[in-house]
Amino acid sequence: MSADLPEYYFRVRENGAFVFRIDGENRQRRIEMDQIAVVNIRNGEIKPHGQRVLSDRDLEEIKRWMAERSATLAARELDDIHRAIDHLNLTAHWANSRATDAQLEEVTDALLLAMHDLRSVLVRKKADRLMKAQEPRGDDPQ
Known part of the structure; x- marks a missing residue:
């Protein structure tokens, strides 16, 4: 079994x-x-445990893991956003077809505020991207 174990955990x-x-x-x-x-x-810090001095191999493996972990977390974050879109669609269908008046009363204000906040952020970020795309580059002749 030990032959199958990784060197680091x-x-x-x-x-x-x-x-x-x-x-x-x-x-x-x-x-x-x-x-x-x-x-x-978050800050890229690697702290040796106790008085330990990390070898080049240790640092190499830790940095490799950090890069892989960051990529995994970024992919999960984007997947969560895609799931949120699905949930918004499912919520619209629920509100339209199955929700009772009492259920709608319970969630409507919170949903409207959350969607208003999200919409405000998305519109502002979209406008920022459009403005940035229209800025002339330093290497473009005018």
């Missing part, structure tokens, strides 16, 4: 992970996890 936490080096080749044939670092994805 990343215990995910909200901002990053605790990084462990895995040892499955000891005399007791037990899996030992030695914490070597704490990683913060």
